[in-house]
Structure formats: structure tokens, C-alpha cells
Amino acid sequence: MIRTFRYSRVDVDTSANIPSRINVETAAQRLGKAISYQTVSTQSSKDFNESEFLNMHQYLENAFPLIHASLKKEIINDYSLLYFWEGKDPELKPVMLTCHLDVVPIEPGTENEWKYPPFEGKVSEGYIWGRGAMDVQGGVLAIMEAVEYLLSKEFRPDRTIILGFGHDEEIDGERGAQAIGETLAQRGIELACLLDEGTPIVHDVLAELPNPVALVAVAEKGYLSLELSTSAEGGHSSVPQGLTAIARLSEAIQKLEKNPMNNKVDGLVKQTMTAIGPQMPFLYRIVMANLWLFGGLVKKELAAMPATRAALGTTIATTIFESGIKENVLPTQAKAIVNFRIHPNDTIESVIDHVRRTINDPEVRISELPGSINPSQISDVAASPYKTLKKTIREVFPDVIVAPTLMIGATDARHYAHLTDNIYRFLPLRADEGDLDRVHGTNERLSKENYREMIEFYIRLIEESAD
Numbered sequence: 001m002i003r004t005f006r007y008s009r010v011d012v013d014t015s016a017n018i019p020s021r022i023n024v025e026t027a028a029q030r031l032g033k034a035i036s037y038q039t040v041s042t043q044s045s046k047d048f049n050e051s052e053f054l055n056m057h058q059y060l061e062n063a064f065p066l067i068h069a070s071l072k073k074e075i076i077n078d079y080s081l082l083y084f085w086e087g088k089d090p091e092l093k094p095v096m097l098t099c100h101l102d103v104v105p106i107e108p109g110t111e112n113e114w115k116y117p118p119f120e121g122k123v124s125e126g127y128i129w130g131r132g133a134m135d136v137q138g139g140v141l142a143i144m145e146a147v148e149y150l151l152s153k154e155f156r157p158d159r160t161i162i163l164g165f166g167h168d169e170e171i172d173g174e175r176g177a178q179a180i181g182e183t184l185a186q187r188g189i190e191l192a193c194l195l196d197e198g199t200p201i202v203h204d205v206l207a208e209l210p211n212p213v214a215l216v217a218v219a220e221k222g223y224l225s226l227e228l229s230t231s232a233e234g235g236h237s238s239v240p241q242g243l244t245a246i247a248r249l250s251e252a253i254q255k256l257e258k259n260p261m262n263n264k265v266d267g268l269v270k271q272t273m274t275a276i277g278p279q280m281p282f283l284y285r286i287v288m289a290n291l292w293l294f295g296g297l298v299k300k301e302l303a304a305m306p307a308t309r310a311a312l313g314t315t316i317a318t319t320i321f322e323s324g325i326k327e328n329v330l331p332t333q334a335k336a337i338v339n340f341r342i343h344p345n346d347t348i349e350s351v352i353d354h355v356r357r358t359i360n361d362p363e364v365r366i367s368e369l370p371g372s373i374n375p376s377q378i379s380d381v382a383a384s385p386y387k388t389l390k391k392t393i394r395e396v397f398p399d400v401i402v403a404p405t406l407m408i409g410a411t412d413a414r415h416y417a418h419l420t421d422n423i424y425r426f427l428p429l430r431a432d433e434g435d436l437d438r439v440h441g442t443n444e445r446l447s448k449e450n451y452r453e454m455i456e457f458y459i460r461l462i463e464e465s466a467d
């Protein structure tokens with residue numbers, strides 16, 4: 001009980017309104033124009049449209065003249081952009097803001113479901129419409145607007161500010177963010193912190209929670225695919241001998257999917273709960289303030305929903321299964337691909353070890369596919385860049401509570417991991433469940449009011465991080 005009472009509410013102001021310093025009408029038009037460039041990342045490089053990226057570069061140069069007069073611009077691998085805004089004090093480590101220039105394609109057949117054409121960048125009904133409005137031309141342009149505004153006020157940071165915009169985040173970020181990260185490392189640059197796009201401000205997440213939550217991802221999951229395979233005697237299906245290759249491999253996969261790695265309400269999930277708990281009704285606060293006692297209950301609740309279950313532990317999903325060539329021929333081979341998203345509690349090694357022990361069948365071979373990556377480090381919420389970030393969010397969005405979280409997808413941020421311990425993934429975008437479906441989906445849009453808040457957020461963040 002004492003814990004519950006001590007665990008008091010934070011002040012949230014629901015009259016979210018801060019004085020506007022920028023003209024959102026012209027900013028919205030500039031974002032609309034940026035959306036009109038079809039900077040689409042496609043799986044096959046032959047569909048890459050070079051001129052759209054180059055035209056977008058040219059457009060940014062025209063739309064943001066002060067940035068292009070005052071910052072040092074470099075082009076990395078032809079299409080990614082890197083800007084240096086030199087600080088007054090070279091002793092201070094730079095702050096880096098990142099987002100990406102590319103967008104995902106429009107799913108064929110859905111073009112007509114868009115209220116306005118996806119690459120028109122129409123400003124209408126209080127929104128900026130089009131592919132990239134949320135993910136993440138809106139982020140790129142909001143950062144540019146913020147810097148351009150500050151330059152117009154003759155602001156000069158003490159600390160160097162670096163802007164990095166990769167061009168292939170939606171594929172793997174190897175030619176964009178990874179190359180930018182390597183360029184900075186080669187010059188011996190260490191960052192004070194890095195803010196990439198990431199989790200948004202979510203509205204209506206929990207029925208019990210009256211406030212929106214600004215989720216700041218302080219870690220992201222790792223990635224691993226394993227190929228499982230087995231062989232068996234071939235021959236005619238009229239004379240089967242023992243288990244078929246299909247049956248043997250199916251059994252292994254069943255065992256694996258039914259025995260996930262240990263989920264725990266600890267570390268990050270506990271940090272998230274601790275941050276949002278005080279805003280919950282009294283009974284919930286009792287539970288949240290006493291996770292040492294109610295952890296099992298909370299875990300059960302969270303494990304009931306796929307999205308929150310994914311935050312609790314390493315997920316296992318069999319995505320490909322191949323075997324057999326003809327209905328009356330015994331297959332000599334069976335092969336499956338199992339995809340894992342690795343929780344920061346686990347590693348590539350510990351997952352492979354778990355798979356080997358769980359399947360426990362020497363006839364099933366296990367091999368690691370290329371592209372695996374360990375989960376990120378967890379950035380410290382007690383570090384001063386996190387505190388600055390939290391303070392800035394609360395100033396610009398007085399109605400929200402700020403909570404650290406785990407990103408269950410991947411971002412470009414992993415390519416910068418060697419430059420700083422303080423990496424945060426957050427986009428100041430307000431989203432309810434319906435809005436989240438628009439990301440990578442149909443009718444992607446950003447409200448002008450939210451866009452104004454986003455620009456204001458980056459202005460304040462630069463002001464507050466700069467010294």
C-alpha cells in the first residue's frame with residue numbers, strides 16, 4: 001500500500017497548446033511537395049528510381065536555402081544525405097538526428113483506395129496526405145524545418161549537430177545508414193546521443209489509461225533466421241520406412257513453437273510499466289507499484305495480446321517449409337526456415353542453444369542464415385540525453401506521459417550503435433490504432449496540427465541539446 005501511495009501521478013496538462021513559432025501552412029505545402037518524389041525502396045535493385053532521389057535532393061536545396069548555405073553537406077553512396085552544423089565548442093560531442101528518405105511501395109491493387117493519389121502530397125481536410133507522411137518524410141522535413149527556423153533566428157549551437165538521412169532503411173540500410181555510420185567512425189567521431197525515428201505517441205493504448213503515451217524505444221530486438229533440415233531414405237510411397245522427412249521436421253518445429261524462450265516481466269517491460277502505472281486507476285496502481293508481487297499476473301495479461309507478447313521475449317515463427325516433389329515419392333529432404341526476433345535478454349548464441357536443446361534430434365540439422373544481428377544494448381534512461389528528450393516531449397506535448405520501451409521491429413539506429421551508448425528511437429507522431437494501419441498501408445496522412453508539434457519538438461530539442 002505504501003508503495004502504491006508513493007507511486008503518485010505525474011502532472012499532465014490536457015490543454016496541450018504551446019505558442020506556435022512557425023507557419024504550418026507553408027511547412028505543410030513543403031512536406032506535400034517532398035512526398036511527391038517517389039523515393040521508393042524496392043526489394044529488387046533494378047526497380048530503383050535514381051532520378052526521384054536526385055530530384056528530391058535538389059528540392060531540399062531549394063526549399064531550405066539557409067541550411068544549404070550554413071551547414072556542410074555530404075552525399076553518401078550517391079543518395080544518402082549527411083549534414084554537419086558546426087558547433088561553437090569542438091570539445092563537446094555532437095548530437096545526431098536521423099530519419100530516412102525512402103518509402104515503401106504502394107501495394108498493387110490498392111491505388112484506388114487512396115483518398116488522394118499517394119504521391120500527390122495533397123494538403124486537405126487538415127492533413128498532409130501521401131506515402132511517407134508518417135514514415136518518414138514527415139520526420140525528415142520536420143527536422144529540416146526546425147534547423148531552417150533556428151538558422152533564421154541566428155541560433156548557433158555550442159555542440160555540433162549532425163543530420164543523417166539514409167536512402168534504403170526500408171530494405172536494410174546497408175548503403176545508407178550503415179555507410180553514414182562507417183564514415184563518421186572513420187573520422188573518429190563519437191556522439192553524445194542519437195535520435196532516430198521509432199515508436200510514436202500512442203493514443204488509446206489501454207482502456208484504463210486516460211493519457212497518450214510517448215513511447216521512446218531505448219532498445220531494439222535482434223534478428224535471426226535458422227534453416228532446419230533433415231534427410232530420409234527416398235523411394236516409393238507404397239513402402240514407407242520409419243518417419244518421413246516431413247514428419248521428422250514437423251515434429252521438431254512443433255516442439256520449438258510450443259516451447260518459446262523464457263518471457264519475463266523484468267528490465268524494459270518493468271520500466272515501461274513503472275512509467276505509465278501512476279496514471280492508471282487505483283487498482284491498477286496497486287498492481288503496477290508491486291510488480292514484485294503481481295509480476296505473474298501482469299505477464300499473463302501482456303502475453304494475451306500478440307503485440308505486447310512480442311515485447312516480453314524472443315519470438316519464434318516458422319515462415320518457410322519445403323519438401324516433396326510428387327504424391328507417390330518419399331521425400332529425401334525437408335527444409336524449413338524459422339525466424340526469431342531476439343529479446344535483449346537473449347543472444348544469437350543462446351537462441352541457437354535453446355533450439356538445439358528443444359529439438360533434441362541429431363537428425364535435424366540447424367544452420368544460421370546470413371543477416372542475423374544481436375539485440376541492441378539498452379540505452380540508460382538515467383542518462384542526461386534521455387532526460388533532455390523526456391523534458392522536451394513534456395514541454396511540447398503536455399498531455400502525454402513518457403515511457404521507455406522496446407522496439408520490436410528494426411530501424412536504421414542499429415547502424416550507429418558503435419558511435420554512442422545513448423540511442424533513442426522516437427518519432428513525435430500522434431497515432432491511434434487506426435493511424436498505425438496507415439503506416440506502410442493505405443491513406444497515410446499526418447495532421448497539420450501534429451506536424452506543427454513535430455517541428456516545434458525538433459526546434460526545442462536542438463535548443464536544449466545544443467549546450
Ligand SMILES: [Zn+2]
Nearest residue numbers: 135136169197
Ligand atoms: Zn521508417
